[in-house]
Amino acid sequence: MKSKLYLAKRAITILLLGALSLGLASSGMMPTYAAPEGASGVWATRLSGGRIDNASPTLADLDGDGKLEIITGTGKNGAAPYLAVLEDSGVVKWQVQLDDPVNSSPAVADLDNDGAPEIIVSTGGDASVSPGRGSVIAFRRNGTQWWRYNTTDAQGTGTASGNYSSPTVGDVDNDGKIEVVFGSWDRNIYMLNWNGTYRWHYHVADSIWSTAALADLNKDGYLEIIIGTDISGGGVLPDGYRTTDGGFVLILDKNGKKLARRQMNEIIQSSPAVGDVNGDGKYEIFVGTGTYYYQLGRYTQPYVYGFSVDTSGAEWQLNDLPGWPRPVNDVGISSPALADLDGDGDLEVIIGTGYTSSGALYAWHHTGTSVSGFPMSPKNNLNNNSYISGSPTVADVDGDGKLEIVLTMLWDVIVVGQNGIQEQVLQTNYSVVASPAIGDLDNDGQTDVVIGGSHISDPNHGWVYAFEFGANSYNANKQPWPMFHRDAQHTGRYPSPPELSVSPASIYLMHQYGTAGDEQAGLQISNLGDGSIAWSAVPSNPGSVTLSLGSGTVYTSTSVIITVKTAGYTPGTHSLGDIVINGGSAGSATIPVTLYVGQVYKVYLPTVMRNSQ
Numbered sequence: 001m002k003s004k005l006y007l008a009k010r011a012i013t014i015l016l017l018g019a020l021s022l023g024l025a026s027s028g029m030m031p032t033y034a035a036p037e038g039a040s041g042v043w044a045t046r047l048s049g050g051r052i053d054n055a056s057p058t059l060a061d062l063d064g065d066g067k068l069e070i071i072t073g074t075g076k077n078g079a080a081p082y083l084a085v086l087e088d089s090g091v092v093k094w095q096v097q098l099d100d101p102v103n104s105s106p107a108v109a110d111l112d113n114d115g116a117p118e119i120i121v122s123t124g125g126d127a128s129v130s131p132g133r134g135s136v137i138a139f140r141r142n143g144t145q146w147w148r149y150n151t152t153d154a155q156g157t158g159t160a161s162g163n164y165s166s167p168t169v170g171d172v173d174n175d176g177k178i179e180v181v182f183g184s185w186d187r188n189i190y191m192l193n194w195n196g197t198y199r200w201h202y203h204v205a206d207s208i209w210s211t212a213a214l215a216d217l218n219k220d221g222y223l224e225i226i227i228g229t230d231i232s233g234g235g236v237l238p239d240g241y242r243t244t245d246g247g248f249v250l251i252l253d254k255n256g257k258k259l260a261r262r263q264m265n266e267i268i269q270s271s272p273a274v275g276d277v278n279g280d281g282k283y284e285i286f287v288g289t290g291t292y293y294y295q296l297g298r299y300t301q302p303y304v305y306g307f308s309v310d311t312s313g314a315e316w317q318l319n320d321l322p323g324w325p326r327p328v329n330d331v332g333i334s335s336p337a338l339a340d341l342d343g344d345g346d347l348e349v350i351i352g353t354g355y356t357s358s359g360a361l362y363a364w365h366h367t368g369t370s371v372s373g374f375p376m377s378p379k380n381n382l383n384n385n386s387y388i389s390g391s392p393t394v395a396d397v398d399g400d401g402k403l404e405i406v407l408t409m410l411w412d413v414i415v416v417g418q419n420g421i422q423e424q425v426l427q428t429n430y431s432v433v434a435s436p437a438i439g440d441l442d443n444d445g446q447t448d449v450v451i452g453g454s455h456i457s458d459p460n461h462g463w464v465y466a467f468e469f470g471a472n473s474y475n476a477n478k479q480p481w482p483m484f485h486r487d488a489q490h491t492g493r494y495p496s497p498p499e500l501s502v503s504p505a506s507i508y509l510m511h512q513y514g515t516a517g518d519e520q521a522g523l524q525i526s527n528l529g530d531g532s533i534a535w536s537a538v539p540s541n542p543g544s545v546t547l548s549l550g551s552g553t554v555y556t557s558t559s560v561i562i563t564v565k566t567a568g569y570t571p572g573t574h575s576l577g578d579i580v581i582n583g584g585s586a587g588s589a590t591i592p593v594t595l596y597v598g599q600v601y602k603v604y605l606p607t608v609m610r611n612s613q
Helices: 002-020
Strands: 040-046 058-060 069-073 082-086 092-097 107-109 118-123 135-139 145-150 168-170 179-183 188-192 198-203 213-215 224-231 246-252 258-264 273-275 284-287 303-310 317-320 337-339 348-353 360-364 393-395 404-409 412-417 422-427 437-439 448-453 463-468 500-503 507-512 519-527 533-539 545-547 551-554 557-564 572-582 588-598
Touching: 058 107, 058 437, 069 118, 069 463, 082 118, 107 168, 135 179, 168 213, 179 224, 188 224, 213 273, 246 303, 258 303, 258 317, 273 337, 303 348, 337 393, 348 404, 360 404, 393 437, 500 588, 507 519, 507 557, 519 533, 519 551, 533 545, 545 572, 551 557, 557 588
Parallel strands: 507 588
Antiparallel strands: 040 463, 058 069, 069 082, 082 092, 107 118, 118 135, 135 145, 168 179, 179 188, 188 198, 213 224, 224 246, 246 258, 273 284, 284 303, 303 317, 337 348, 348 360, 393 404, 404 412, 412 422, 437 448, 448 463, 500 519, 519 557, 533 551, 533 572, 545 557, 572 588
């Protein structure tokens, strides 16, 4: 297993060094580039830590001032690894030295519900650093370490195995508290509680590079965990599955139980993207693969996969979507992004490829047919093409109302239009291989693009570069996939619109005639989409029907107790009007309430009797 990690990282490093030898950027201390549509270099900031390789920056407002901070980790390339937070101006807010390098993207969430977000970062994801100690660490927004969880020593190095997988955070079990999910090179998928304590792990018998996505696939109010893994052939898993070389796409439930497993012929370093791409009310899953078995000379046609999820059985099934999988020109580790590129109401799937020398950018409709203008071959400022290992991000960066795809290649950040035409080349001063982050850092109405790398004159330290587009270029309504794995929580999920659901559809209560007391029933108000719903409920007969809650905000589900007053009703069936639940644009529901008064007989089943003789 150690050799698999070493080979994968070694190949990436070779490609980086090859790019360095081309001399593709200015040696000055600020970036220089051509900007045909008004993008300009804002700042380039040197960090105390080592070079930034695969660590994608995360944007979030940590201090509540309405401006975005930049959170990134560094490697251990000539300097110690650090976690750094930068202001919108490029000034370093704080830096904390770490024990181990960061090749993941930090997550941001309010773990303890105190109104102040925390930063969660995974470490050790550099196979060229020995020993590769791994941990997941939570920091307060001022840089104070709160908790740390160390992974296990599966590689036999005497220290915890490293973590390349970025942490994903969300309320997986719908208990009002955040959980942290990640995969490790120690061959386990973990879920931690909000305070860093262990909840469970799922053993996959091989290393994990992929970052988990979270989505409620069966609309039961709980989030499922979707992640890719490696797997080596010749083994037998505890459930009797006989492995062959390749990788798995796994779906786990909130308790770590396997719901679905699908094997691929290559390891899966790509991180799944989840969204309702075709508008059928169900989530689909898209993922690339990896590079390991290609390195060993076991080349097969590489694909990008699209799955529907059949949740009807005890073991769920990942089925190929019509038109999928799609062949691509080369293997790679890029992860897909989802966005409505053409504005027709359904989503497209976007991914970069390339591992040997050539890179391509693909975009497909949900049917698997290529978007017009794709695939295309990005070019740097010297008209050279190379591999794309970072994952693309998508936003309207120039304010023209159309989406652009933003990716890294060689020493440049490249902007490609929704028609496949390359629009911009934003030059840094070193190789950039992670995912760019897009946002309006200082809330001035101008789009900012941020990426981490290094500098040709200072290759042992991390550098962060920011580029800014023109006035009124930031469009808050067109930011479908603005950073790695979409958001600061790394959910990897394209949000569905909030959708109100109320159950049961009607309320029928029975009351024994001649007895005192009221009758009660429960009403479940749920949001089947993402975001939140501000709801209100009003009974048309408030003299007889009352509610424990008359309004609120629902993110997943909430319960309301219905109380019916029975005094004064004669025997018979009585219509007590309706309860009208209004969720605004998320929908509404009308629930009729009926009361039966009379003889009520109760039967308890099943009845089991045993002969005592």
